Amino acid sequence: MxxxxxxxxxxxxxxxxxxxxxxxxxxxxxxxxxxxxxxxxxxxxxxxxxxxxxxxxxxxxxxxxxxxxxxxxxxxxxxxxxxxxxxxxxxxxxxxxxxxxxxxxxxxxxxxxxxxxxxxxAGLAVEGVADGLQMSVDTFHMAVASGDVLVDVGAEWCPPCRKMEPVIQAFLKENKAVRLFKVDGGRDRDVMQAINATSLPTFILYKDGREVWRKQGVYDKL
Structure with missing residues (x-):
């Protein structure tokens, strides 16, 4: 017992x-x-x-x-x-x-x-309130119209996107002629639809306005 x-x-x-x-x-x-x-x-x-x-x-x-x-x-x-x-x-x-x-x-x-x-x-502040202003599709097409452009479709709040930052910087260091152009994955919905970017992050390399390659997700190297 x-x-x-x-x-x-x-x-x-x-x-x-x-x-x-x-x-x-x-x-x-x-x-x-x-x-x-x-x-x-x-x-x-x-x-x-x-x-x-x-x-x-x-x-x-x-x-x-x-x-x-x-x-x-x-x-x-x-x-x-x-x-x-x-x-x-x-x-x-x-x-x-x-x-x-x-x-x-x-x-x-x-x-x-x-x-x-x-x-x-509790009266504490928040940040990142979206202003609602999207990038226009025309603006996007003008940005990638000439030269080599790496489009980064991502967001600061996206964990895989943040993880890819060093990889992007390494790519740009190795390819100095390439310009980086960011598309906000939480705001620029019209652009994302126009280029069929359905997940974050998405990376697209353009040459004179023409898509050369695209990758989605996390990589060790672009």
Whole structure:
């Protein structure tokens, strides 16, 4: 009887420990704000692109949790060994996404309790509110009409796009005659449709207005 009671106490203690650990993964706005001020903090926004463009946290990366293929693809560019600070609108999607991350090998995931709604209610600022002004298709065609132009269809909030920055710079260093032209993957929808760029990042090399090659996704070298 004593042995059974001891076993029960031990199991209860383990259960309480696990529950405490799980709850500790969700923090309030003040703690979250202080944590993400650290250099190279991985801040992960799992809302839609449209929501993201209404304002997001500083240096946040974005992947729509409701789009499983996009979410899983972009997650590959996060460092599993570093803490991921995750949020959504009010906390529902980020809780589900955080659970997925933990189950798939991420060492530590910290959730913003109440999401960006709580952040705004605390009077804290957001950045990246889209101005709604798209690049025109004519402007794009004029930009690539002459010479060698590398078109980078991406966004600062896209994890694979950010991962490709050193690769782009290495390509430009090796090909000094090539100009870089950026298309905003969260804003320039008309241009993306015109050139059939359906995913981020997409890289297209133009020579005097003619497409020479295109690549999508993450590469070690362009």
């Amino acid at each position: 004593i042995y059974k009671y001891y076993t029960y106490v031990v199991l209860l203690g383990l259960l309480i420990s696990v529950m405490s650990s799980a709850s500790a993964q969700q923090v309030d706005v003040t703690v979250f704000q202080q944590a993400i001020q650290k250099k190279d903090a991985q801040v992960f926004d799992v809302r839609t692109a449209g929501e993201f463009n209404t304002g997001h946290l500083h240096h946040a990366l974005q992947a729509d949790y409701t789009k499983k293929e996009e979410f899983i693809e972009r997650v590959q560019s996060l460092d599993k060994e570093q803490v991921v600070y995750i949020y959504c609108l009010s906390g529902g999607r980020s809780t589900a996404a955080a659970k997925w991350l933990r189950e798939n090998g991420f060492r530590e995931v910290i959730e913003l309790k109440g999401g960006i709604n709580a952040w705004k209610q």
